[in-house]
Amino acid sequence: MDPRAHTDLRGDDGIEETDEGKDLESAERRRIMFRMGSSFFLFGLINNGLHSSPERIAISYPTAVLYVIVLSAALDLVPADVPKGVVAFFNIAPAFVAKVGWPVLSTGKIRYSRRLSGCCALSVLGMLLVSAFEFVWMRLLGIALASFASGLGELTFLQLSTTYRPPSIAGFGLGYFSSGTGAAGLVGAFLWWNLRGLGVRIGVGISAVLPFIIPLVYGLWVPRPAVFEMLSLPPSYDTDELPPTDAYTPLAESDDVIRSEEDAATYPQRHPHMPIALSVDDKRRLVKPLVLKYMLPLFCVYMFEYTINQGIAPTLIYPVPSPEKYPFLRFIHSIRDYYPLWQLVYQAAVFLSRSSISLGLPPLPMNVLYLPALIQAIILFLLALESALGIIPDTSEGLAVSACFLLIALEGFCGGSAYVNVFFRVNQEPLSSSVDHERAKQEKEFKIGSIGLADSLGILAASLLAVPTEVGLCRAQVDRGKMLCKNL
Template identity: 25%
Template sequence: MSSEKWRNLIGFWFLGLCNNFAYVIMLSAAHDILKDQEDKDHHDNHNNTTTPSPSNGTYLECNEISTGAILLADILPTLVIKLTAPFFILHMSYKVRVLACVLFSLASFIVVSYSTGIWMSIVGVVCASISGGLGETTYFAFSSFFEKNVISAYSSGTGGAGIFGALSYAGLTSVGLSPRKTLLVMTIVPGLMFISFFFVIKKPRSFYHKEYIVKYNEDSSSLLTETEDADDKVKKVHLTLRDKLHLLKPLMKYMVPLCVVYIAEYFINQGLYELLYFNDIWLSEKEQYRWYQVDYQLGVFISRSSVNVFKINKLWTLPVLQCANVVILTAQVFLRFIPNIWIVFALVLFEGLLGGAAFVNTFYKISEDIEAEFKEFSLAAATIADSFGISLAGVISIPTHNHICSLNLKM
């Protein structure tokens, strides 16, 4: 493999890592963000809760606000960007988009670190969401100028963001660094994103000649105009809004399974994780939540890095299995029939494997199946599926969490 290909694979891996890092950190820190702010509010207002005290391990202990609230702040701006960006953002410079991603990512860590209230924390989370959503549509579209293996490299990097993000947060806080100082350490990540795009990746000639020819003849069935470059023939296409909407229909067979997987997956992550803790074991409640995140992200990293070794063509099998995980772990919250936390860790790992597999196999199949001239738009548009699923999961997980907590379940 040439040095240029290695540079591109490494560059895309780091783009995936950096783009998802802030998102992962915010979800890993969600429990701490809410707990810290609620403790401050209780101290300032001298309020007494009416929920029975869990200090003796008798009742289920819950944050007053579900971590699903952080999930919604972390995903709704992303969803808005993904719903709209493929229809206009492809005409914007990639350099401008990447710089915006870098600045919003940097702002997210700084704002949350210095926040003085829940809503300021959520503003920081929204910055992370904007960076991640803009970045994902940008980098998947950007990948259309390279060989398809950069998609597996990017996907592996997003999985790496999960495991390294969750692990670094859990590790640094476990050794005594405060959540706020830990977030400040993470400000090096946006810098890595900048370096990866502008200095590591070697852009192909077709990227520099990306100028869509606006000579669309409505009386012609062909959208394509071919031009001869010095070395190769570059197909350029101008898509109208109608053309783009028409292209969404064949993408549904990829997007629907991915969406369902993410609904189930993030319902578990943000609706159930903080309710799955065990009393009187070697990990505290907070530590259990953090290490569930690490365990889940390990599964995501493994599966997102595996598409060149193990491809899954029947995408519909993944949502079926993920929904089975929802049933089992929801039953655990109510029935407490699983005797050991290691069994829950195994289920959480399997959940991550399914989620990562759905993500990478979906986009890899799109890169294989969709015609080259429509690939840039299709890859950007398909990113809507996971964010839509995550948003629905957040909407579902908040009332579910609150209802379960209101039951005062005995442990």
Template identity: 30%
Template sequence: MEEHSSVNADLPPPTDRQGRVAKWRNVLGFWLLGLCNNFAYVVMLSAAHDILQQQEGNNTTLPTPPSSLPPSHPEPHSNSSGRYDCNPTSTAAVLLADILPTLVIKLTAPFFIHAVPYGVRVLVCIATATASFLVASFSVSVWQSILGVIFASVSSGLGELTFLSLTVFFDRSVLSGWGSGTGGAGVGGALLYSGLTQAGLSPQLTLLIMLLVPAAMSLSYYFLLLFPPSFPQWSSRGRDQGCCAGVGVGVVSREHRPLIEDEDEEPGEDPDMTDSPVVKTGGLTCTEKLIIIKGLMRFIVPLAVVYFAEYFINQGLLELLFFPDSALTHAQQYRWYQTLYQVGVLVSRSSLFCFKIRWVGVLSALQCVNAVVLTLGVYYSFMTSVWIVFAIVFYEGLLGGAAYVNTYYYISMESGDREREFSMAAASVGDSLGISISGAVAMPLHTYFCSL
């Protein structure tokens, strides 16, 4: 991976040892930020089955956690007269509550978020993540549980957009740390929730334990990262050029042309002919931002397709793939589906340290094949063992994680200096858009299958 930095051109160069320490400290910092940022989001999806099951039939008091029901007792919400063991409300409802606020943020924030200092944005992420765990754990109705999920969505969406933009101030290697950390959140969140609830802790207590995560985010951002002295931690980034104005900062790559041409470049100055990165800043107009978004579509569309297919599987099909002969209960099978998926995501999101995949469209096609196979598996019930689904779900996670990290790596490589910060934020809408569409499709599909 190329090691370009976009900061501190006016400072004396650090020693090799100081540079290595700073580089790996920042990589670790972004790994922890990725872990903490996605943790609440992942936990809410892992808890989706329990959130809905716990509230079904709840009248005036807190229900008994589903894990305490004797195995011989049927789950009170089950559709025992049909082919499938279904919640009356699809887990896709939790998915939509977990992703729609994120989608709104990612669609709108790149056009105005420059006016909010990075330090303030992170404080909002920490506060909303804390609120998500508290509200979901103490909820006594479905709508209160969904509200907790919405808080998690706001935290994750704003955090992803903020931290991806933040990477332009650091060595590009922090992208590997961020990607691996978000994968670690999947494994950590799903595995910790599954493990603690299966060990006998109630979902409420498990969610309260997760309050350690927002605290860790605060420590990672404010104390671990080594910011440039000129970094605008508590000040606005943009110059007033209108409602859509913002400032991009970055490095002109020597290997790729920017998504828009830089009109400020001096005649005869060719950054491709020098070994040193060229650092520039400048405002982006609304027109320029729209041009950049058009250029980003070759990244956004494949990413959206990958995430549509995998979340269609996760929240539309996995709940219906129940194997009664397994030693695991339905709730336990669902939790471990989510856990194995996240293990695959962790492995592939960490792969950027070793290799890159340029053609994300291939990953999109393979993920669609997974969705078709599992849809047929649900309808025709030809899968004979839960282990078959475990293997497919792990492979699904590998494809999704690889698509995520490689998309942002190549956006970083192929974006010009003024556009990189905006590009990283704007492209983040791809995964959220795909997830939102999948949730909307999964809900009627769930209703159809449960009616059989």
């Protein structure tokens, strides 16, 4: 019986039943919210992360924790005469294709269980190809499959978050997914560090069980959207309810949604029993207002961020600090330790900033979504200036390392903040006023899925800028007599 049915009872017994009912309802609510948060955190943790760099430690590109393992192993198996840029291409391109092409080409209702099962199968197959074959092209194919599965997985989970109501629950799930993506780099690197002692083939083979976590969590643990329609939420959860035009309407179990007479009059071109599918013109209309509002700031943040990580950070090297003079830097033993340090600082900052929503911090207002990109551009300029001109003398390596530490941490905060806030804002946009709920639902799923175009283009643009940037900065250091970058 619904515990709220006791609220009008009087007497001691009635009060006891009311209190007990409220306690039971509160406990059930906490249990469901825990399942929701932990599920989306696991989705982000398993699916997203940072992977190893062909030449150094890490390229900051969002792929799977599984892919941290796959690529780390693949780089050990690829012969020295194979250009590492080829590995990077097979890493980046398939995820880009999945995130950009899938929202455009897919039509109709999303079958989440089928799509996630497909991602699981591709991830397992990719890992097995890397571990089982000695042929270079087979290993590269395995990397490509893992990359494609990761890109499609990220797209799918972002779309899945929009299916929950009220919008605060949708934002709750997205916040924990974002937090999981931030944790993935740290967890994935730690996991491979411990598995690599078994050898790349055994380590990757053991890790092939990880993809199965996602369909298991989706099938057995994550609450379904209908659960929240029946759950009584406190004011802290439902203060941002959608307008009346976006009220929830239960969907038919059948794939063929029978439309009302009013809906049929609105869209007379579709047969009443024909499944809904967005047309190319529909998708073009939906994307157009997103470009300046969400895509451009995310593109700029990613382009500046990955240019710093791939083109500038490798040149931020200084003489090894004296342990006696700088005891807080005694963990730096050679100039090769600087780049891993910058990546560790960056990843930790990304994790914290991507967790901001799940930690209860308020999202950025709409009118300051460009602020992270602006700060990122200033950081890029300052770090490039320091690398090229040596504003801080090499004799003050403690000051130089501290300044770079703070700027790179701020870079990570800006990058993670842009990611979680842009997707959170898209997630929170109300459904369209269409009387066809399924159509409005597909429109929102497409909108959040199409945003992936921005970060992917930013990454590709940065990959083109990073190489000449690194070469130019190293040359500038050599011209002023600093030869450290030539000794890496």
